[in-house]
Every structure is written in C-alpha cells, then in structure tokens.
Amino acid sequence: MAIAYLNGKIISSNDPVLPIDERGHQFGDGVYEVIRVYNGRVFMMPEHMERFFKSAEAIKLNVGKSSEEIMAIVDDLIERSGLQDCDVYMQATRGIAPRNHLFPNVPASISMTVKPSKHVNEEVRESGAKIKLLPDERWQNCWIKSLNLLPNILAKQEAFESGALEAVLIRDGYITEGSSSNFFIVKNGEILTAPATNHILHGITRIAVKEMALELDIPFREQAFTSDELLAADEAFLTSTTQEILPVVEVDGQKIGNGKPGEVVKKLYELFLEKM
Ligand SMILES: Cc1ncc(COP(=O)(O)O)c(C=O)c1O
Structure with a gap:
C-alpha cells in the first residue's frame, strides 16, 4: 500500500495536506532524494543520505533531523507500507511561512512517500x-538535488514528444547527463562518463557503475565527451535509481x-541484479 509522511505524521499519499504558504510549493525551495528498496532492503542508503545532507547544506537548509532519524522514519514507513519493492521519495523544504524570498525562521518541512516501484518497460530494457x-x-x-526541475522537465517532455x-x-x-539520469558511452572497451563536477548530479547508480566496472576489470574514465564521440561510440547507456542501468541504442534517429x-x-546490469 502506498503511504506518506509529513512532519511527523503518517498520512495517505492522497491526503490534501499542503499548506499554501509552503516554500517547496511556492519557490521549489528544497532538496529531495529518490531511493530504491529491493526485497525490503534499502539500496545504497548511506550514499543517498550523504547526498541529501550535502544538498541541504549547499542551500543553507537545516533539515532539523539527523541521518539516523531520517533512516528510522524511512524504515518505519517501508514496514507500514508492507511493500518489498518500492520507491522512497523524500524532500526537505525551508518550511511554512508567509511568502517572502528571505529565509524564514521556521523548521524545515520533511515529507516522504513510499510507493510500489516503477519499472522500465520490458521491451525498452530488452532492445534499448x-x-x-x-x-x-x-x-x-x-x-x-534541488526541487527546481523546470529545465529537466521541459527537456524530458520535448524528448518524449519526439518519441x-x-x-x-x-x-x-560536451554531454553532461540526462534530464533524470547519468549518461555513459563505451569506446574500445572503456567506459566514459562526464566527471562529477557542478554540472551533473552525482548519481548514486553512477557510483554503483564505477564500483562494478572496477570489479569487472572494465576501464572507467571520467572525462567529458562530445556528441560526435557519442555517435562514434560502441555502446551507450544511462543510469538512475528508478531506471537502473539502461542501454541506449539510438540518438536523434x-x-x-x-x-x-x-x-x-x-555485464554491468547482470552484476547489478546480483547486488540489488
Ligand atoms: C539530473 C539527474 N541526473 C542523474 C540522476 C541519477 O541519479 P541516481 O542514480 O542517484 O538516481 C538523476 C536522478 O533522478 C537526475 O535527476
């Protein structure tokens, strides 16, 4: 059963709970995480927590809870949901206060949902x-990992409308990443991906791929590449928590x-399936 949490209360994910003067809603003034649960086990939770708190710190947001407290809420929600394979969405915003750009002196709002996992279409997973x-x-x-995703949304929609x-x-x-994924090419047996600078999200699945490449003895280089290099690549793939590791077979036709x-x-996906 899908379940949700807002500032200490367990609620239904359909409950109308959002106050008008909530800064996530009015300004996108907050940060978030999307975390995957496989067989009741939260996947790469320490890495997600580290990124969550780094993002909060970067926008000068005091989450008001420790990583241990957040993890305890997540565990409790998963248990209450009764779900074994699910997606946890969590966000922290700068709280509820009359609309004003300046930071208010109020506690952060923390909300979460736990919902059954979304899966990539089987045919796309098979054929790329x-x-x-x-x-x-x-x-x-x-x-x-800011709530402000307008450019990402517009790009994803444009891509979707083109098929x-x-x-x-x-x-x-240079290629940075996808609108909601990290992006990789393979050339002459070597994996290339954009370096983890300020221009990409430092994906958790990207970390998993880097570790698995080492384990599989596949060279892994963090170096920016161009669209010409992409078109001349032997393989391409993208990664994200919800899409995992997905082959890419066609670029602009x-x-x-x-x-x-x-x-x-x-090979990477086979090993990933063993680790999840
Ligand atoms: C812009 C962007 N890049 C990369 C990723 C992949 O990150 P992760 O593997 O942590 O899900 C995401 C995930 O949503 C994203 O939004």
Whole structure:
C-alpha cells in the first residue's frame, strides 16, 4: 500500500495536506532524494543520505533531523507500507511561512512517500532506449538535488514528444547527463562518463557503475565527451535509481554501434541484479 509522511505524521499519499504558504510549493525551495528498496532492503542508503545532507547544506537548509532519524522514519514507513519493492521519495523544504524570498525562521518541512516501484518497460530494457540531444539550460549547481526541475522537465517532455525516452543534455559542446539520469558511452572497451563536477548530479547508480566496472576489470574514465564521440561510440547507456542501468541504442534517429544493447552494459546490469 502506498503511504506518506509529513512532519511527523503518517498520512495517505492522497491526503490534501499542503499548506499554501509552503516554500517547496511556492519557490521549489528544497532538496529531495529518490531511493530504491529491493526485497525490503534499502539500496545504497548511506550514499543517498550523504547526498541529501550535502544538498541541504549547499542551500543553507537545516533539515532539523539527523541521518539516523531520517533512516528510522524511512524504515518505519517501508514496514507500514508492507511493500518489498518500492520507491522512497523524500524532500526537505525551508518550511511554512508567509511568502517572502528571505529565509524564514521556521523548521524545515520533511515529507516522504513510499510507493510500489516503477519499472522500465520490458521491451525498452530488452532492445534499448532512444534519446534526444538537447541544450543543457540548467544553472551552474546541478550537483545539488534541488526541487527546481523546470529545465529537466521541459527537456524530458520535448524528448518524449519526439518519441525518445530521455533527453541527454549538452553544455559548451560536451554531454553532461540526462534530464533524470547519468549518461555513459563505451569506446574500445572503456567506459566514459562526464566527471562529477557542478554540472551533473552525482548519481548514486553512477557510483554503483564505477564500483562494478572496477570489479569487472572494465576501464572507467571520467572525462567529458562530445556528441560526435557519442555517435562514434560502441555502446551507450544511462543510469538512475528508478531506471537502473539502461542501454541506449539510438540518438536523434542515428544508431549507436550496431543498434543493439552492447556487451559491457549487459555485464554491468547482470552484476547489478546480483547486488540489488
Ligand atoms: C539530473 C539527474 N541526473 C542523474 C540522476 C541519477 O541519479 P541516481 O542514480 O542517484 O538516481 C538523476 C536522478 O533522478 C537526475 O535527476
């Protein structure tokens, strides 16, 4: 059963609970995480907690709870939901106060939902995804998991309307990441992905891929690459908590490699399935 939490109360995810003067709602003034639960086990929770608190600190937001307290709430919600495979969404905002750009002196609002996991369409997982390249119009602090996702939403919608699953973004001639994923290519057996600078979200699944590449003895290089390098790649794939590791086979109508999911991404996903 889907379940939700707001500032200490367990609620139904359909309850109308949001006060008008809530800063997440009015300003997008907050940060969030999306976490996956496999077989009742929260996947890579320490990494998610570290990123959550780093994001909060970056926007000068005092969450008002420790990482242990947040984890205890998550565990309790998962248990109450009775779900084994689910997605946890959590966000912290700068609280409830009359609308004013300046920081209010009120406690942060913390809300969460636990819902059954969304799964990637089986056919897309089998045959690979299509993507669309679009300009990266976001701000300079993409490493902060901020609630402000307007450029991401607009890019994803444009990609979707063109028949692609994901928008992959280009800044100053180099590919950064997807609108809601990190992006990788494979060339001559080596994995390449944009370095973890301020221009990308430091994805948790990206960390998992880096660790698995080491385990599988596959060279892994964090180096920016261009759309020409993408088109000349042998394989491409994207990663995110909800999409896991997903092969990409077509960019703006052009095939990558032989147009089929490659061996490297298959190996990574097989190992990922063992770890989840
Ligand atoms: C912009 C962006 N990049 C990358 C990711 C992947 O991050 P993670 O693997 O932590 O889900 C996401 C996830 O939603 C995202 O929104």
